[in-house]
Amino acid sequence: MTLGRIHLYSALKSSLNRNPGIKPTINLSILESRLQRCRNPREFLQIHAQMTITGFIKDTFAASRLLSFSTNSFFFDLDYSRWLLHQIENSNAFIWNTLMRAYMQRNSPQNCLHLYKLMLRSDSVPDNYTHPIVIQASAIRFSEFEGKQIHCHVSKFGFDSDIYVLNTLINMYSVCGNLRHARLVFDKSLILDSVSWNSILAAYVQAGDVEEAVQIFNQMPEQNTIAANSMIALYGKCNRVDDARMLFDGMDARDIVTWTAMISSYEQNGLFAEALKMFTQMNSYEILVDEVVMVTVLSACSQLEAVKEGEVIHGLIVKVGLDSYVNLQNALIHMYSSCGNINAARQLFELGDYLDQISWNSMISGYLKCGLVEEAKEFFDAMPQKDVISWSTMISGYAQHDQFSETLELFNEMQVRAIRPDETTLVSVISACARLYALEQGKWVHAYIRKNDFRINVFIGTTLIDMYMKCGYLETALEVFNEMEKRATSTWNAVILGLAMNGLVKESLEKFSEMERCGVVPNEITFVGVLGACRHAGLVDEGRRYFNSMQQIYKIIPNIKHYGCMVDLLGRAGLLNEAEELIESMPMSPDVATWGALLGACKKHGGTEIGERVGKKLIELEPQHDGFHVLLSNIYASKGRWDDVMELRGMMKQRRVIKTPGCSMIESNGVVHEFLAGDGSHPQIKEIDEMLDEMARRLKMEGYRPDTTDVAFDIEEEEKETTLYRHSEKLAIAFGLISTCPPIPIRIMKNLRICNDCHAVAKIISRTFQREIVVRDRQRFHHFKQGVCSCSDYW
DNA sequence: GTAGGGTTAG
Numbered sequence: 001m002t003l004g005r006i007h008l009y010s011a012l013k014s015s016l017n018r019n020p021g022i023k024p025t026i027n028l029s030i031l032e033s034r035l036q037r038c039r040n041p042r043e044f045l046q047i048h049a050q051m052t053i054t055g056f057i058k059d060t061f062a063a064s065r066l067l068s069f070s071t072n073s074f075f076f077d078l079d080y081s082r083w084l085l086h087q088i089e090n091s092n093a094f095i096w097n098t099l100m101r102a103y104m105q106r107n108s109p110q111n112c113l114h115l116y117k118l119m120l121r122s123d124s125v126p127d128n129y130t131h132p133i134v135i136q137a138s139a140i141r142f143s144e145f146e147g148k149q150i151h152c153h154v155s156k157f158g159f160d161s162d163i164y165v166l167n168t169l170i171n172m173y174s175v176c177g178n179l180r181h182a183r184l185v186f187d188k189s190l191i192l193d194s195v196s197w198n199s200i201l202a203a204y205v206q207a208g209d210v211e212e213a214v215q216i217f218n219q220m221p222e223q224n225t226i227a228a229n230s231m232i233a234l235y236g237k238c239n240r241v242d243d244a245r246m247l248f249d250g251m252d253a254r255d256i257v258t259w260t261a262m263i264s265s266y267e268q269n270g271l272f273a274e275a276l277k278m279f280t281q282m283n284s285y286e287i288l289v290d291e292v293v294m295v296t297v298l299s300a301c302s303q304l305e306a307v308k309e310g311e312v313i314h315g316l317i318v319k320v321g322l323d324s325y326v327n328l329q330n331a332l333i334h335m336y337s338s339c340g341n342i343n344a345a346r347q348l349f350e351l352g353d354y355l356d357q358i359s360w361n362s363m364i365s366g367y368l369k370c371g372l373v374e375e376a377k378e379f380f381d382a383m384p385q386k387d388v389i390s391w392s393t394m395i396s397g398y399a400q401h402d403q404f405s406e407t408l409e410l411f412n413e414m415q416v417r418a419i420r421p422d423e424t425t426l427v428s429v430i431s432a433c434a435r436l437y438a439l440e441q442g443k444w445v446h447a448y449i450r451k452n453d454f455r456i457n458v459f460i461g462t463t464l465i466d467m468y469m470k471c472g473y474l475e476t477a478l479e480v481f482n483e484m485e486k487r488a489t490s491t492w493n494a495v496i497l498g499l500a501m502n503g504l505v506k507e508s509l510e511k512f513s514e515m516e517r518c519g520v521v522p523n524e525i526t527f528v529g530v531l532g533a534c535r536h537a538g539l540v541d542e543g544r545r546y547f548n549s550m551q552q553i554y555k556i557i558p559n560i561k562h563y564g565c566m567v568d569l570l571g572r573a574g575l576l577n578e579a580e581e582l583i584e585s586m587p588m589s590p591d592v593a594t595w596g597a598l599l600g601a602c603k604k605h606g607g608t609e610i611g612e613r614v615g616k617k618l619i620e621l622e623p624q625h626d627g628f629h630v631l632l633s634n635i636y637a638s639k640g641r642w643d644d645v646m647e648l649r650g651m652m653k654q655r656r657v658i659k660t661p662g663c664s665m666i667e668s669n670g671v672v673h674e675f676l677a678g679d680g681s682h683p684q685i686k687e688i689d690e691m692l693d694e695m696a697r698r699l700k701m702e703g704y705r706p707d708t709t710d711v712a713f714d715i716e717e718e719e720k721e722t723t724l725y726r727h728s729e730k731l732a733i734a735f736g737l738i739s740t741c742p743p744i745p746i747r748i749m750k751n752l753r754i755c756n757d758c759h760a761v762a763k764i765i766s767r768t769f770q771r772e773i774v775v776r777d778r779q780r781f782h783h784f785k786q787g788v789c790s791c792s793d794y795w
Numbered sequence: 796g797t798a799g800g801g802t803t804a805g
Contacts, residue, residue: 097796101796128796129796130796131796132796132797133796135797136796136797163797164796164797165796165797166797167796167797167798168796168797169797170797170798171797171798193797194798195797195798196797196798197798198797198798198799199797199798200798201798201799202798202799205799224798224799225799226798226799227798227799228799229799229800230798230799230800231799232799232800233799233800233801255799255800256800257799257800258799258800259800260800260801261799261800261801262800263800263801264800264801264802267801267802290800291801292800292801292802293800293801294802295801295802295803296800296801296802298802298803299801299802299803302803326803327801327802327803328802328803329803330802330803330804331801331802331803332803333803333804334802334803334804335803357804358803358804359803359804360804361803361804361805362803362804363804364804364805365804365805366804368805387804388805389804389805390804390805391805392804392805393804393805394805395805396805397805422805424805425805427805428805
């Protein structure tokens with residue numbers, strides 16, 4: 001197009017040259033009036049040709065009018081203006097500035113800077129307007145290197161004391177993160193105006209340095225609205241919403257930015273209702289709303305799932321004509337889908353004129369939020385363009401809906417398509433590995449992270465620790481922890497929970513002390529870990545102490561999980577009455593898990609009276625739950641009350657309660673093998689049987705007697721032993737002995753809790769076969785080594 | 796020509 005116009009220009013010029021007789025005159029006032037009427041490139045080119053022929057183009061001011069027009073006209077692109085600039089013989093700084101500014105307006109700082117270089121090589125000398133433009137260009141490119149070079153030019157050309165130049169320099173250094181230089185320019189500057197103060201304040205605000213920002217703000221000769229607005233926003237970001245509000249209340253001139261900053265402060269601190277209240281208040285002052293405040297308020301509605309308020313705001317957006325902002329469209333899509341109204345979101349999406357990648361991605365996440373995983377996948381597959389976030393949204397969506405195999409599959413597909421995942425994607429993938437116990441996959445992702453230079457940030461690190469802990473890889477988990485530069489509370493939590501889960505109770509509680517010493521504030525989850533640690537080791541007194549200090553020192557109100565831990569801790573220690581009293585004292589209604597803990601304790605400690613009561617209650621509450629029937633039946637069985645056992649089994653049959661079969665998994669050469677109790681379906685069952693016989697022989701030599709107390713069937717002792725003998729974990733151990741070699745531990749995952757007998761057997765096997773055995777049951781880990789278990793037989 | 800508010804996708 002540009003070339004076409006230039007050809008057109010040449011044609012016009014030569015035609016005018018061929019008719020020297022009709023050489024029209026042109027002067028400044030004619031030029032102005034003709035430019036004013038100029039509506040298309042042809043007219044413009046005629047003017048240009050005329051100016052060239054008449055030599056009027058040599059008039060620098062006239063030439064600048066021409067160029068300026070071209071940069072503002074919609075029918076020329078800047079390549080043309082640039083060509084035009086090179087046609088001008090007597091150009092000056094104003095002309096160069098005009099084009100450089102035009103490049104900035106069109107978001108092209110690189111062209112702006114390139115032009116500056118050309119300018120330096122030309123006859124034109126930069127003026128006081130030139131440097132602010134190019135400094136801004138390097139700021140937009142976050143290029144401190146370029147900015148510094150221009151800073152040198154500023155000195156060279158003697159603009160050291162131009163306040164515009166200095167203020168732009170402060171801004172550039174602050175944007176590039178060089179606070180020190182920003183401050184240096186500020187301090188050296190002899191004239192400071194409100195923009196200088198606002199700029200240096202902005203530097204500290206951007207860096208999140210509240211203390212320094214407050215100091216600057218207080219030193220300011222006059223605290224203007226712009227500065228106060230930034231301070232409100234900064235307070236909000238630093239969780240100092242009260243300070244923000246105080247400043248807000250003290251202001252006498254508030255504009256839309258002030259209100260937005262305050263509303264967003266509330267929002268960032270989770271005070272969504274307060275944010276909405278502020279918005280209502282703002283409207284009563286008849287302040288004109290804009291798209292920024294609307295986006296903020298819609299986000300509050302999403303968080304509150306306040307669809308009614310969201311609809312009102314939607315109406316307002318349409319009424320004031322802001323509905324063509326794509327950001328607002330997206331915020332609306334998000335709001336509706338967060339509130340569960342996927343149809344409204346879908347409608348907006350389908351009717352939307354201005355959609356972008358975020359709109360598409362928001363729809364995927366909308367479907368996922370509404371639990372429509374398949375629809376999300378269909379939408380994902382149909383997308384014209386997928387970016388990392390599309391992939392990551394879908395991948396984490398699968399993970400959040402417990403579809404872990406799909407998570408890994410989609411991640412693999414991403415690899416096949418050679419799309420580089422980002423940290424967030426990896427977090428979902430690692431957590432899926434943890435949930436699937438897919439240790440090999442998880443290790444692969446860890447290696448992948450290292451190989452591809454991903455930063456192990458807090459999230460990735462914490463997830464890796466969690467995965468390794470859940471897979472029983474303590475050392476690697478701790479290695480990751482030690483290598484991390486930054487640790488959040490959740491990171492400490494992962495270690496505390498993980499160590500406890502793996503039976504290292506002492507170490508777990510030590511980590512908690514270390515956390516306190518490091519000044520990291522524990523949260524609810526930390527205490528779930530700490531109390532869980534106490535529970536695993538039966539540390540009743542410590543447990544009570546932590547339970548109290550959690551409330552008194554850290555002001556954490558115990559939740560149902562904390563109560564559950566305490567009930568379990570007390571119950572397992574045989575303090576059945578105290579456990580039951582604690583349940584009675586709970587402010588919230590106890591859940592099934594809490595009663596279940598008590599029931600388990602009753603089974604362990606023969607608390608038949610409480611057990612029967614609790615068991616019956618639980619069965620009433622959850623008639624389909626197999627575990628409670630089994631526990632109660634075990635309680636009856638241990639007392640030889642076979643009639644009650646039979647009755648219960650009849651009831652189970654009648655209610656079609658299916659007892660979850662014990663299932664153990666073991667990974668060998670990257671393949672996961674599954675064994676059910678009494679399972680004879682494995683292709684290597686013959687060898688497994690032989691190994692089981694060998695195991696039995698050695699066990700006998702060790703003087704082992706089968707522990708049949710967990711077998712709740714009214715059958716002969718010998719038969720009980722046979723049932724025990726084929727428990728899924730024993731099959732898996734036998735297979736592990738055949739298929740893996742020392743010193744690699746035999747790693748087994750079990751869906752239920754390990755029974756007394758298998759526990760005893762695993763201990764002996766670990767000694768007589770000189771093999772480490774790691775069993776992860778649904779509660780915790782058991783590391784068997786040299787005849788001892790990490791749980792110290794307390795579980 | 797320089798300075799302020801933001802979220803919407805994981």
